Amino acid sequence: MTRHHEHPDPERPASRPAWLVGPAFGLLAVWFVWFAPAPQIPASGSVQIGKAALGPTARATVKADPPITRVGAYEYRCSDCHRLFQNEAEKTVGRVQHTEIVLDHGLNDRCLYCHSQADRDRLVARDGAGLSYAQIPELCARCHGTTYRDWQRGTHGKTLGSWRSASPERRRLTCSECHDPHAPAFAPEAPLPGPHTARMGEPPAGHRPEGGGPPSAPFVGAGGARGSGEGGAGR
Amino acid sequence: MTIRIWEGKSAGAPGPCGAEPGFTRRGFLRGATGAVGGMAALAAALSPLRDLPDDAFPSLEEFLQKHYKEMTPAELADAMERVRAEVEGRYGVVPTVRDYPPIEGVRFAFALNLSRCIGCRKCVHACVEENNLSRSPEVQYIRVLEMPRGTMDLARGDHHYDRAEVPDGGHYYLPVQCHQCANPPCVKVCPVGATWQESDGIVVIDYDWCIGCRYCEAACPYWARRFNFAEPTIPDGGLNPDMGYLSNRPRRRGVVEKCHFCLHRTRRGEMPACLEVCPVGARKFGDVLDPQSEVSQILRTKRVLVLKEEVGTLPRFFYYFDERYPRDAGSPGPGEGGEAGP
Numbered sequence: 001m002t003r004h005h006e007h008p009d010p011e012r013p014a015s016r017p018a019w020l021v022g023p024a025f026g027l028l029a030v031w032f033v034w035f036a037p038a039p040q041i042p043a044s045g046s047v048q049i050g051k052a053a054l055g056p057t058a059r060a061t062v063k064a065d066p067p068i069t070r071v072g073a074y075e076y077r078c079s080d081c082h083r084l085f086q087n088e089a090e091k092t093v094g095r096v097q098h099t100e101i102v103l104d105h106g107l108n109d110r111c112l113y114c115h116s117q118a119d120r121d122r123l124v125a126r127d128g129a130g131l132s133y134a135q136i137p138e139l140c141a142r143c144h145g146t147t148y149r150d151w152q153r154g155t156h157g158k159t160l161g162s163w164r165s166a167s168p169e170r171r172r173l174t175c176s177e178c179h180d181p182h183a184p185a186f187a188p189e190a191p192l193p194g195p196h197t198a199r200m201g202e203p204p205a206g207h208r209p210e211g212g213g214p215p216s217a218p219f220v221g222a223g224g225a226r227g228s229g230e231g232g233a234g235r
Numbered sequence: 236m237t238i239r240i241w242e243g244k245s246a247g248a249p250g251p252c253g254a255e256p257g258f259t260r261r262g263f264l265r266g267a268t269g270a271v272g273g274m275a276a277l278a279a280a281l282s283p284l285r286d287l288p289d290d291a292f293p294s295l296e297e298f299l300q301k302h303y304k305e306m307t308p309a310e311l312a313d314a315m316e317r318v319r320a321e322v323e324g325r326y327g328v329v330p331t332v333r334d335y336p337p338i339e340g341v342r343f344a345f346a347l348n349l350s351r352c353i354g355c356r357k358c359v360h361a362c363v364e365e366n367n368l369s370r371s372p373e374v375q376y377i378r379v380l381e382m383p384r385g386t387m388d389l390a391r392g393d394h395h396y397d398r399a400e401v402p403d404g405g406h407y408y409l410p411v412q413c414h415q416c417a418n419p420p421c422v423k424v425c426p427v428g429a430t431w432q433e434s435d436g437i438v439v440i441d442y443d444w445c446i447g448c449r450y451c452e453a454a455c456p457y458w459a460r461r462f463n464f465a466e467p468t469i470p471d472g473g474l475n476p477d478m479g480y481l482s483n484r485p486r487r488r489g490v491v492e493k494c495h496f497c498l499h500r501t502r503r504g505e506m507p508a509c510l511e512v513c514p515v516g517a518r519k520f521g522d523v524l525d526p527q528s529e530v531s532q533i534l535r536t537k538r539v540l541v542l543k544e545e546v547g548t549l550p551r552f553f554y555y556f557d558e559r560y561p562r563d564a565g566s567p568g569p570g571e572g573g574e575a576g577p
Contacts (some may be wrong), residue, residue, distance in 0.1 A: 018265065018269070019264075019265040021272065022265075022267075022268030022269035022270070022271060022272035022273070023268060024272070024277070025269075025272030025273050025275060027269065029275035029276045029278065030275075030279075032276075032279035033279050041248040049360040049364070054357060054360060054361045070374075083407040115405055125445075146558065150536075150557070153529070153536060154528075154529035155274075155348075155532050155536060155537055156516070158513065159506070159519075160511060161505075161506070161508065162504045162505060163501065163506055163520050163521045163522065163528065164504055164522070164525075165527040165528050165529075166527075167504060169504070173516070178515070178516060186353065186515060187400065188400035188402065189355055189400060190399060190401075191354055191355050191356045191396070191397075192355065192357060192359065192360050193356070193397075193400060194356065194379075194395050194396065194397055195373060195375055195378070195394060197373070197394075
């Protein structure tokens, strides 16, 4: 044994720290198993949207042709009352009946612009013959000609049932199935909740679910922070 | 870095033990420490496997399953039966899993009326319900951008808007989902052919063939693809049992998914879920090869645009305007409000 034990071997300069590799790996293993943080996958409170809010139904109900008002067990047509009350004055102020109707239709601010005075079960048309309540699009077309043209083409309005243009299940909703004819503009509504993704340039607190909790709070199931009040709607 | 146990001739003389020439205590300790440490590190690296659920490993049939396009009808039936059994085991619901091939002579297209959309996000959540998207982590195919009026700069859009009421007078709303491009970059970059375009224009994914590399997600200019970073969760009673093999059957962790125009509905003639729920009729869907379809009428008669036309993806998702900005005459129209667009 000629060389000194502590003397590094000039032929193997890299071999000296090699024995450190084992303990280093060991420490790393200990850290991985007991101390390493678990990977955080961003989770969010489960947002439950009730099927009622997502139904593919029309927005408004369509009146029968002619419209029928039910009072108790009795069914009335418009003409049943208006045979007695002719309402000559074309005013919307001072109504004592139909007070639930909010008339917000721009310049079209008189009942008799659309409702026929001669025949209370019909609507107004230029030829005087009137239109039935099944012909509402033709009534609206008197003013909204371009929109009516678009509706006929299918570029305005909503079509349900089938995308096939010849399908019998295809149904194009009429004007009053989406718009309230007395106030046709859609009222503003609350949007459904947005995504819980991180927002650029904002602290993470900005996208935490309602009810608090850290942004990366683990999934808490259907009755979570957000969905607890809305209940487990679904199919 | 070499760890020698057998020192060989370099050590020269016999070791202190004297038993074997070159076999030193120091060399043995070095080697043994390295080996034990290495094995411990390997075990630690594999330790997350202990936390895997029982059904994390694919069954033999799933492992040996072929690509969707290479399966015979009998093999596809077996695969769908396997999916059915899996869904029943995981969710306790017996689904109907069907394969919907594309309809001959049909090219689907979507159109969306920017003058009408009010940003209510009903489409987003109807899609989540219809397509069995993960609720947590949250996966949503549709992103509704709130855009300042007067610009088409998508970078100025915000999809986190949280207003008490929509629409806001100074903004318009731009929902974005998969555009089913006729020249799809996502399909080009897939290294395993797990995503492809079908003859009706819908780009589909074989969820069992996807390796989760996320190249397609990076290639998509519309941020349409979503990756399942964790096992998707669907609450009890929230599963839609009406499933298509290439569309809304439940996905697993580690695969990419995206909008498929509700192909399990549209390929049997129905409308997509996002269209059915839209309260203002802003969404239009149909066959562009049919001159009477609504999308054909829109392409003929309306001012139509696609997003990022310059990247050459040829989207099948069109945005259009009405001639006159609707509603709300008091608010600034496009081009008037806010800063001018590019």
